[in-house]
Amino acid sequence: MIKIGDKIDDRYRITSRLGTGGMSEVYEATDVISKRVVAIKIMKEELMNDYENIRRFKHEVAAVASLQHPNIIKVYNNGEVNGRPYMANEYVKGQTLHEKLLFLTKMQPYEACEIMLQILSAAIYIHNHGVIHRDIKPHNVYYMADGTIKLGDFGIATNEEMSNANPDEHILGSVHYLAPELCQGKKPTPLSDIYALGITFFELVTGHVPFDEALPIDIAVAHIKRPFPMPSKVDPSISREVEKIIIKACRKNPIDRYQSAQAMADDIENVMKNRNNFKEKKSFLSRIFGFK
Template sequence: MTISSGTTLGGRYVLRSLLAVGGMGEVWRGEDTELDRPVAVKVLKEGAAANETFLKRFRNEAKNAAGLAHENIAQVYDYGDQEGTAYLVMELVEGEPLSTILERERTLDEARLVRIIMQTARGLDVAHDAGVMHRDIKPGNLLVAHGDAVRITDFGVSRSMDQTTLTQTGMVMGTAQYLAPELALGKPATPASDVYALGIIAFEAVVGKRPFTAATAVDIAIAHVNEAVPPLPATVSPDLAQLIKELLEKNPRKRPRTAGELIERLGSLTLREPGTVPSAPTAASAPRGEAASTSDGARTRRGGGRTMPPSIAPREYRPRPDGPPRGRSARSVGQ
């Protein structure tokens, strides 16, 4: 079947303009004529549709993503097949991939980075609770809309706990630059594997480049397994640097094991003000841990460090006027 602007799928989804082209398919801006709303339509390429493995992955993406309802996950509306062309109808996110933002800006300020990682972790927490591992978290699969609202997309290589594997033993799935060491070794994905990918994104966002580069995808995967993570610059806040270091542990048991655990860590970070540099301690320095309030409600430590302001910290971690921060239940975050 020939796909072009004006093509109608399923009797209701009219394709308007091409948004993106990937290895397996194309993503079109479209219109749902029955509900009169814009949609994104992912169409499997003709060659991929003829490949049974690709087709099963496409169906898995529809099944896995359709079962996840959260503000930080791009919603899937429908799935169909017309004249041998499989298509997936999704929420249209008016934004741009994080990869485009990083290409343009090189680095992000720490508060913005934490905000983006926090929202991504919230979406992953819901997916993991449902038994779905994304397995391909990378900047290109994080759509950033107005106000830095994040939507996770492309569950094309995701795997639910109740699905049989579509790969041979030892086969690697995912994008090499963001691949957890255990996945590079052909081991099963866990929540900690998606958490590792967030560590790579965080490293890239504060340094301006990824920690591991090489001539081929295989060499990059080997580097994830064997090479030490390069040191972060001294301009990175100590708390954030320590968290990134833990996210990139080779052993998944040494990382925050779940997205929920990562959310808790992010909520308690002390960040350095943009443009400040670390200062050497002096005799007049305040005692370790002493803090003072700022005009925006944040808590600032001597030397320029600051805890996360209320505008960034999720509500459940904001200080209560009469007691300690609120606790967090397994399903309360992001709701």
């Protein structure tokens, strides 16, 4: 059992418990060598009897250990404590976008564009390095106090070259953000991430996910068969130009989507240049604190 004051690998002194996730316990710790504060993710003890859980946890470490980007949560180190794998991550002082949406309900289209550009910057980087995130959603995107966006939680990320390795894993991910081809058991590609980015954009500007049926299977069927709802029908203040980006990212057929995160980012940047596309051009910080 991990206790406050414990030291891991003679380096990370546990200072508080931050919470728990699906696979791990998370602690705040101080790196006694670098003096920086880190977040320690330790695999839950009750999951250690399943090799697949261990493999998935270690896979997250491998997926992000070499990724260095300002919009991706850093992994500083990893190892084992009491036989349980752990990783020392960048300590993120901020909320998830999901938590922000619970507070704000939705975001102004302009600030949503600002946020999306940062998420897309991370997506461009990981795709260029052959990594598919597979679980992009507001719950896995962190909003720092200075407005910086950080993409995290690479627990089910995969390498493009290995995406055929286990067909049973193709349907992993949050069903509200799952691309139609993944709902059908097909292999993940960067275009699957594009779909999830489009759903995230939709949720930021409308405050809702496009398909929210009671049962996961019904949500999956909706992704495959039902027409994608027009964001402007939910909120008429959303401009046609912003709407077009969301709709293109969320096409049922991957061939009809943006073929890269860069292409989607380029369109968002172009839309932001025209003030007429936004009724209210305010950032998140200005809306909360009244900054001009």
